[in-house]
Amino acid sequence: MKTEVVDGAPVVLSARRISKSFSGVQVLFSVDFELRQGEIHALMGENGAGKSTLVKILSGFEQPTSGEILFDGKSVKLPPNGAAEALGIVMIHQEFNLAEHLTVTESLFLGREVTRFGVLDRKFMRAETRRVLDLLGSHVDERAMIGSLSIAEKQMVEIAKAISRDARVVFMDEPTAVLSREETNFLFRLVRKLRDKGTSFVFVSHKLDEVMELTDRVTVLRDGQWIKTAPTSILDGEAIAQLMVGRELSSLYPAKTEPDVDEEVVLRVNSVSTGYVRDASFEVRRGEILGFSGLIGSGRTELMEAIVGLRSHLTGEVLVRGQPVPSGDVHAVNKAGLAYMTKDRKAKGLLLNAGMMANLTLQSLGRHSRLGYLDPASEDAALVRARRRFDIRVRDDRIVAGRMSGGNQQKLLLAKVMETDPGIIIIDEPTRGIDVGTKQQIYHFISALARDGRAIIVVSSEMPEIIGLCSRVVVMREGHIAGILEGDEISEQEIMRYAAGLKKKTAA
C-alpha cells in the first residue's frame, strides 16, 4: 500500500540548527529537520514541544533566532506573513484563514485575481475553482459563501487553495481535528495522490493512528529539541508515544468506576427539542461518566448548549436534582450546579489577552467578592490551588492565556469551569488538539471528579476516548438520540452502527 520513498530523493526544504526564543524564553534548541520531495513527514511532540514554532519558521511566519533554512539546497530567508506561498510553501492553518463573506471562488483567487482587459475574469476563475474542487472530488459549490460552509468544507477549500497555487511544500497543522472519519479518509487519499505527484507534506498531528497510516517518516521533538527522525514503518504507535513523552506511558485511561444503580439521578433531560435536536431524553447519575458520541453535525453540542441554557429549548424540561431549571438562562443553570465546558477554548472558553487569574475566576467571581467587591487574596489562592490541582505548568506567571500551550489552556479552562464547583459537568471534546501526555492527565482528572461524586458528560468525536472513559454511551444521529449503549455493547463497531443509522434505539 505505502510506497517507500526512495532514499536519496532530493531534499526540498531543510532546517539547520534552528533556534528560536520568544522574549527571552528559548523554545527551540538547534533543531535539524529535512523534508524530501514527495514524502509525507509527520512532526510529532507534546504540546509545547515546539512543533508549531518550527512549522511557523519553515513557512516564514516566524524568523529563527539563529540557524539557517535551505530551500532546494540554497540558503534562504523566507518572506514573512505567508508571502512564502509564492515560492510554493503553503501553510494550512489550524484556524482557517478564510473571510466568511467571500465566495469559494473569491477565496481561492484572493490576492491573485485573474483579469482580462483589467476586468475580473469571473468565468475563468469559477471554472478553474470547479476544476480544482473536482480534482479533490469535492461537491462544494464554487459560488457558495465561505460562511455557509461546514468546517470540513472550509478545510477542503483551504486545501484547494494550496493546490491551485502549485504548492511544493504543504504544512498541515492538525488537519483532521475537525473532520469525521470519512472526511479524514478522503483527505488522506488526496494527500497520497499529491504526494505521488511530488508534493511534500509536513503533517502535524496528535493522532498516532493517523500518523501510522499516512506518513512516510516521523520526526519527534521534545522540549524544543530534536529527538529522532525515522521511517514510520520501523516505528509503532507505542514507540512514538514514548519518544514524545520521554517516559513509559502507563495506561492512557484510568480504571472505570461505575456508579451504583441506586445512585441519585442528578440530571434528567426530558424530551428536549431545539431547532435541530428533536425529543432528546436521558439521565445521569451521581459519579457516572456518560459519553455522547456521534458524527460531526449530529446535534450533540446543540443539545448540550440547550441543556445548560446557552440557547433556549423549544420543548421539554431539564431537571437538576429533581428541580426544573429555566430555559435559556446560563447563569441560573450554572447556579443550580450544572456547568458546560466548551470545545472551542480559543473563541469561547478563554480570554486570550488576559492572564491566568482573570480567566480562572471569570465564571465564579461571586465566590471571590463580597457585595460585588473583589477579594484579590481569595483570587490568588484560587489560582495557586488550581495550578496545583490541574498541574498547569507555565514559565512565567503573568503569561496571557493566548501564549500558553494548548494543553495548559485546556487545563486552565477545566479549572475555570471547576471553580464554580458544579455537581454536573458537561465536557465537550475534552482533549481536542492536545498531546498524549496531557490527554492522559485530563482523563485522570475526569475520572477523579467522577469518583468525587460528580456526574460527568463527555461529548467526544474520538471513539477511543468515549470507550475508554464512559460507563454508558449515548449515540446521536441527525438531531436524535439513536441509542444508549451500556457495558459490553460499548465498542467502536456498535457505536458506528448507531451513528450511521444502521441500528436504531429499541428501548429508551
Place this chain on the structure above:
Amino acid sequence: MSVNQESGQEAIRRRSWRDIDLRAVAPFVALALLLLVGALVNPNFISINNLANVATRSAFIAIIAVGATFVISSGDLDLSVGAMVAFIASLMILFMNSGVIADPVLMLLAAILFTIVAGALCGLTNGLITTVGKIEPFIATLGTMGIYRGLTTWLSQGGAITLKEPQLQEMYRPAYFGTIAGVPVPIVAILAVTAVAAFILYRTRYGRHVVAVGSNRDVARYSGISVNRVRTIAFVIQGLCVAAAVLLYVPRLGSTSATTGILWELQAITAVVVGGTALKGGAGRVWGTICGAFILELVGNIMLLSNFISEYLIGAIQGAIIIIAMLVQRSLVRKS
C-alpha cells in the same frame, strides 16, 4: 555563589522593566513632555494658577470621558454624549425655571436629582437600543445624538435657555467656581468621579465583566455573564457621567443653547484613546483617560499662550491627536 545571586537579581530586575505595560505608561510620558514643552514656550505656563485653570476647564470632558471608558471597554461606542450634555442641561434649567418648588434649597436638590435621573435614562435609552434593538452602537448613538440635539434646539426654539432665578444662580455658582480646601470644585469632582470609576472597573465583579465582554463576547456568554446587561449598564454609567458634567456646566454659565457640547464626543473619545484604552474593547484605563483629557486641554492652552498656531485650529489639532494616539497604540502593541 554571590555572583550567581547577583545575576539572578539582575534577571528579575530586567524582567520587571520589560513587564511595564508601555501602553499604560505612554499617556503619562506624553503629559510630562507636554508640560516641558509648555514651560519652554511660556514661563507663565507652568504656574500653579495656570495649571489649575487648565485642569478646571478639562473637567467636563474628563468626567464624560470616564463614562466613555466604560462604554469603550465593553466594546461599544457612544457618539451622543455631546448632544446629551446640551439636552440634559436644558432640561435642568427648564426644571429650575418652572418654579414647581418654592423653597430654593429644595428646588436645587430636586434639580440635581432630576438631572441624575435624566442622565441615567438617556444612557439607558442608548443601551437598550444597542442591546435589545441589536443595532450597532455607532448607528444607534448617531441616531440618539440627532434626537438629543434636535430636542434641545426645539426646547430652546433655536436660541438660548437661561436660568432666570437669581437666587438659585447665586446659590449654585460655587458648584463650579468654589473651592474645597483651596482646590477648585471641578478638580475635586474629577478626582472623585475617577476614583469611584477606577474602583468599579478594577475592583468589582462588574468591572471584570466589562473587560471580559469587551474582549470576547462569546467567552463572556459561555462564562454565564449576561452580556446585554453589562453593556446596558455601561451606557447608564456613561449617562450618569454626563449628568455629573452637566451639574458642573450649568452653574458656570447658567445658560445653554443648541450649540452646547458640540464635538464633545470627539474630545471624550480622544481622551479615552489617548489614555491607552483599546478602542476595540477589552482594556480600560480610567486614570489614563483623565490624563488624556488633561493633555487635550493642555494642547489648547499651549496654543493659546504660544502664538505659534492660531487657536482656531484647535479642532484640527485634536483630530490629529486621536489619529496619532491610535498609531502609537498600535506600534506599542506590536512591540509587546
